[in-house]
Amino acid sequence: MQKDDPHTTLITATAPIAPNTHGGRAKCLQRLVRLDLPVPRTVALSFSAVHGLASGQMPDMAKLLAPFGEQPLLCVRPSSEDPDWGGPGAVLNIGMNDAIYVDFCDALGQEAAAQIYLRFVQSYAIHVARLDPDLFEDIDSDSPDGLSAALKAYEDEAEESFPQDPAVQLAAVLRSMARAWEGTTARLLRQAKGAPADAGLGLVVQQMVFGIGSGESGSGVIQLVDSSSGEPQITGRYLSQSQGRDALVKGAEALFLEADARGPSLEELAPQAFADLKAYTALMRRKLREEMQAEFAIENGKVHLLDGVRIARSARAAVRIAVDLAKDKIIAKEEALLRIEPRALNELLHRQVDPAAMRDRIATGVAASPGAATGRIVFSSSEAQASAARGEACVLVRRETAPEDIRGMHAAVAVLTERGGMTSHAAVIGRGMGLPCVVGASELTFNLQARLISAPGGRTFKEGDVITIDGTSGDVLAGEPAMLEAAHDDAFQELMVWSDAVRDIGVRANADTPTDAATARNFGAEGIGLCRTEHMFFEADRLTPMREMIFADKAQDRRAALERLLPMQREDFTELFRIMQGKPVCIRLLDPPLHEFLPHDKAGCRELAEALDLPLSDVTRRVEALGEYNPMLGMRGVRLGVTVPEIYDMQARAIFEATIAASREGAPVVPEIMIPLVSAMREVELVKSRIDAVAAEVRSETGQDFEYRLGVMVETPRAALRADEIATQVSFLSFGTNDLTQMTYGLSRDDAGRFMSAYVQLGVYPEDPFHTLDTDGVGELLKIGAERGRAASPDLVLSICGEHGGNPESIAFCRNAGFSYVSCSPFRVPVARLAAAQLALQDKIAP
Structure with a gap:
C-alpha cells in the first residue's frame, strides 16, 4: 500500500x-x-x-x-x-x-x-x-x-x-x-x-488490541472533565477482560478509574497503566486544544489508544471547558468565544429537564420561552394567584393569554396555551419574565368550563393534576421529571466579560417591571430598550381608576381619574431608574386599545358597574361601544395620545417627576420617551408639543432641570418609508419588528401558528418571520428607515426592540445596517452579548 x-x-x-x-x-x-x-x-x-x-x-x-x-x-x-x-x-x-x-x-x-x-x-x-x-x-x-x-x-x-x-x-x-x-x-x-x-x-x-488474555487486560474510556459541569474530574470506566466500549454497558461490573471509596479502581489494579492514561489524555488536551475522551485497551498491562473523540458536553460544560482552555493559554480568549453556540446559553440560564429523565410526553407545541417547570394545572389568573399564596407551584393553562393575565403569569411557574405563536402575548411576556412557556399546543383539547384538557389517545388532565412544561423543546409532560438547575457560574460570567470587550453593538433589555429590570441588569444589559407601560395598569389597585378614566366623558373627569394613577406610575418609573443606576431607560407610552382594560364577561361587567356606581346596562353598552373589528389596527398607540391626550400627559409627568427623584438619589437620569405606532410626522408633532409642555410645567413647579430624549417606535411600513420626516422631530428610532412584521405580511402573530409550519415545510417562507427576521421584506423596510432617518439626522440613534432583537441572525443584520443597539428579553441578553461578540470577531478574521 x-x-x-x-x-x-x-x-x-x-x-x-x-x-x-x-x-x-x-x-x-x-x-x-x-x-x-x-x-x-x-x-x-x-x-x-x-x-x-x-x-x-x-x-x-x-x-x-x-x-x-x-x-x-x-x-x-x-x-x-x-x-x-x-x-x-x-x-x-x-x-x-x-x-x-x-x-x-x-x-x-x-x-x-x-x-x-x-x-x-x-x-x-x-x-x-x-x-x-x-x-x-x-x-x-x-x-x-x-x-x-x-x-x-x-x-x-x-x-x-x-x-x-x-x-x-x-x-x-x-x-x-x-x-x-x-x-x-x-x-x-x-x-x-x-x-x-x-x-x-x-x-x-x-x-485489534484484544483486552482479553493473560496479565491485566481490558478496555475502557477516560476523560479529564465532567460532561455535565465541565469541572476537572477524571471520568470513565474500565472493565477487565473486555473489548470496545463494554465497560459502559449498563450492568457491567466495571471499575472506577481513579481510586474511589465506592469500589475497586484501575489506579489500584494497574497504577502504571492509569498514570500513562492520565498523561496521554492530558497531552491530547494540550496538543489537540480540546477536552477529549480517549477509548483505550490494556493488553498485559500495556496501554493502547484506540480512538479519541471530543467529549459530549452540556452547554454549561461547554462554557467551562472553553474558558478553562483559554485561562490555561491553550486557546485564545477569542477562540473560546467562538466555540460557544449563543443559543446554547439558554440551557444555562433556565432550569431544564434532565436529558437522562424519562419523558411522559402528552403533546408538543411551540417552544415559546425556554426552561422547564413543574406545577399543578390552574385555568385562571385568580387561581394561579391563590395557588402561589398557598406556596404551591402551578401551571397557568389558557386558550391564549391577554394583558389581564399578567398577574396570573407572575404567580405561575409556567404557561401553556392552545393558541399562539412565537410572538403571541404569552410567548413575549413569558420570555421577558424567564417563564417557561409552550403555546399553540393544538394537539390538546381545552375544556375550560369542565376544567380539563384532553390529550391524543384519550388521556385527560384536570385542575390540580401535575404537569411539566418544557419551553425549550415545546413538550408538555405528565408528572415531574428530574430537573437540572440553572448555572450562572464564574465561567459564564467570565465569558460574558470577554464578550463585552470585543462586541461593537449595544445590548439592552425589554423590561416592564422592577423584577425584569433587576434581571436585565444582572445579565449585563446596558439599559432598558423597551418598557411597556400598559402592564403597569393591570394591578388590582390600578385597574379601577383606569376604567374610571375610560368611562369618563370629559377631559377634567379623565384627568381626575389619572391623578390617582400618577403617583403609582411615578413610583414605577423611579424604581426602574434606581435599579438601572443611570443607564438609559426607554419608556414606551401606552400602546394597547382601551377595551383591553375592560371586562369581557357578565360577571366582570357587574363588578365594574358596582365599582363605578353605574347601571349594568350602561357599562355593557360602553364596553360594546369600545369594541373594535380589528383592534390591532384600531385606536391604540399614538392614536390614543392624539385623541385622549390626558393619558400621555400623565405618563410624561410621572416620568419627569421620577427622573428628578431618582437623579437626586444617584446617577443623573436621562429618560427616553417612545411614541408607539406612529405613521405620520404630524402625530409626532402633536404628542411632542404636549410632552414638551409637561416638561416645562414640571421644571417650573420643582425648580429642577432635567434632560430627556423623545423617540418613535417604528412599527408601521409608512413610518419606515417616511423616516426622513420623522427623524427631524426625534432623537431615536426603535424598530418594533413584531408589529412591523405583522403589518408587512398582513399576518396575525397570534393566529399564524395554525398554518406556519405547513408554510415553512412547503417553502412558502424559509422560516417563521415572527421567529427569524425576514431580511428580504421586513429587513428592506429597516434598511430604508435607517438610511432615510440617518440622512435627515446623522446623529439619530437606531435600534431594534422586537422579539428578533435576541436572535444572532437579526443582530448580524442590525450591525451591518449601522444600528446602535438591539434590545431583547432579559434572559436573552447574554445570548445577544455573545452573538454580537462573535460577529465582531468573525469580521476581523474574514479576509
Whole structure:
C-alpha cells in the first residue's frame, strides 16, 4: 500500500488525511500518531472509497491487508465528518477463524479464545449477513459450547459455512457498513441532525488490541472533565477482560478509574497503566486544544489508544471547558468565544429537564420561552394567584393569554396555551419574565368550563393534576421529571466579560417591571430598550381608576381619574431608574386599545358597574361601544395620545417627576420617551408639543432641570418609508419588528401558528418571520428607515426592540445596517452579548 494513496492510506504523521475527505475519527487518529501515542496500526478509507464500496467497487484487499501481517485481526469503525451525525456500529475481531481460534486457545486459553471468536460471529451474522438476532439469543456465551452453537446457527440460516478468509470477512464488513450509511433510513436520520444529504463516510481499519488474555487486560474510556459541569474530574470506566466500549454497558461490573471509596479502581489494579492514561489524555488536551475522551485497551498491562473523540458536553460544560482552555493559554480568549453556540446559553440560564429523565410526553407545541417547570394545572389568573399564596407551584393553562393575565403569569411557574405563536402575548411576556412557556399546543383539547384538557389517545388532565412544561423543546409532560438547575457560574460570567470587550453593538433589555429590570441588569444589559407601560395598569389597585378614566366623558373627569394613577406610575418609573443606576431607560407610552382594560364577561361587567356606581346596562353598552373589528389596527398607540391626550400627559409627568427623584438619589437620569405606532410626522408633532409642555410645567413647579430624549417606535411600513420626516422631530428610532412584521405580511402573530409550519415545510417562507427576521421584506423596510432617518439626522440613534432583537441572525443584520443597539428579553441578553461578540470577531478574521 502507498502511504500517500489518498483513498486507502496507512495513517502516518504525513498521510494525506483531512476531516472533509476521511472524517473526524481518521484525522484524530493521525493527530494521536503525530503525538507519538500508542495507537494500533490503522488504515483509513476516504469518503470516495466508501462511496465506491456501496456501489460494489472493492479496493485491492491484498494491499489493504498488507500492513497488518500474516494473520490480520482487525476492527472497523465509521469516520464521519461530524461525530454527531452517527454512522454504523463498529465491528471487532475481523479475521478470527478456526485456525486462529486454535492458536488463541494455546496462547490465551480456550475461554478467552472462544469469547473473541463468538463475539465476531454474532456481530458478523447480525450486522453483515443481516441474520435475525433472535437466532443467537439463547446461546450462552459463557458455555464452552456457545461458539459451536453460534457457528451452527450461522451455517443453518445463511446456508453456507462461516467465512474463514480474513479478506472475504473484511470486504463484506466494509461493503455492509458503506451500504448502511447510504441507505434511506440512515440518510434521513443524519439529515435530522443537520448533516447535508450527500454527507460522506470514511472507515478506519485498525489492528485489534484484544483486552482479553493473560496479565491485566481490558478496555475502557477516560476523560479529564465532567460532561455535565465541565469541572476537572477524571471520568470513565474500565472493565477487565473486555473489548470496545463494554465497560459502559449498563450492568457491567466495571471499575472506577481513579481510586474511589465506592469500589475497586484501575489506579489500584494497574497504577502504571492509569498514570500513562492520565498523561496521554492530558497531552491530547494540550496538543489537540480540546477536552477529549480517549477509548483505550490494556493488553498485559500495556496501554493502547484506540480512538479519541471530543467529549459530549452540556452547554454549561461547554462554557467551562472553553474558558478553562483559554485561562490555561491553550486557546485564545477569542477562540473560546467562538466555540460557544449563543443559543446554547439558554440551557444555562433556565432550569431544564434532565436529558437522562424519562419523558411522559402528552403533546408538543411551540417552544415559546425556554426552561422547564413543574406545577399543578390552574385555568385562571385568580387561581394561579391563590395557588402561589398557598406556596404551591402551578401551571397557568389558557386558550391564549391577554394583558389581564399578567398577574396570573407572575404567580405561575409556567404557561401553556392552545393558541399562539412565537410572538403571541404569552410567548413575549413569558420570555421577558424567564417563564417557561409552550403555546399553540393544538394537539390538546381545552375544556375550560369542565376544567380539563384532553390529550391524543384519550388521556385527560384536570385542575390540580401535575404537569411539566418544557419551553425549550415545546413538550408538555405528565408528572415531574428530574430537573437540572440553572448555572450562572464564574465561567459564564467570565465569558460574558470577554464578550463585552470585543462586541461593537449595544445590548439592552425589554423590561416592564422592577423584577425584569433587576434581571436585565444582572445579565449585563446596558439599559432598558423597551418598557411597556400598559402592564403597569393591570394591578388590582390600578385597574379601577383606569376604567374610571375610560368611562369618563370629559377631559377634567379623565384627568381626575389619572391623578390617582400618577403617583403609582411615578413610583414605577423611579424604581426602574434606581435599579438601572443611570443607564438609559426607554419608556414606551401606552400602546394597547382601551377595551383591553375592560371586562369581557357578565360577571366582570357587574363588578365594574358596582365599582363605578353605574347601571349594568350602561357599562355593557360602553364596553360594546369600545369594541373594535380589528383592534390591532384600531385606536391604540399614538392614536390614543392624539385623541385622549390626558393619558400621555400623565405618563410624561410621572416620568419627569421620577427622573428628578431618582437623579437626586444617584446617577443623573436621562429618560427616553417612545411614541408607539406612529405613521405620520404630524402625530409626532402633536404628542411632542404636549410632552414638551409637561416638561416645562414640571421644571417650573420643582425648580429642577432635567434632560430627556423623545423617540418613535417604528412599527408601521409608512413610518419606515417616511423616516426622513420623522427623524427631524426625534432623537431615536426603535424598530418594533413584531408589529412591523405583522403589518408587512398582513399576518396575525397570534393566529399564524395554525398554518406556519405547513408554510415553512412547503417553502412558502424559509422560516417563521415572527421567529427569524425576514431580511428580504421586513429587513428592506429597516434598511430604508435607517438610511432615510440617518440622512435627515446623522446623529439619530437606531435600534431594534422586537422579539428578533435576541436572535444572532437579526443582530448580524442590525450591525451591518449601522444600528446602535438591539434590545431583547432579559434572559436573552447574554445570548445577544455573545452573538454580537462573535460577529465582531468573525469580521476581523474574514479576509
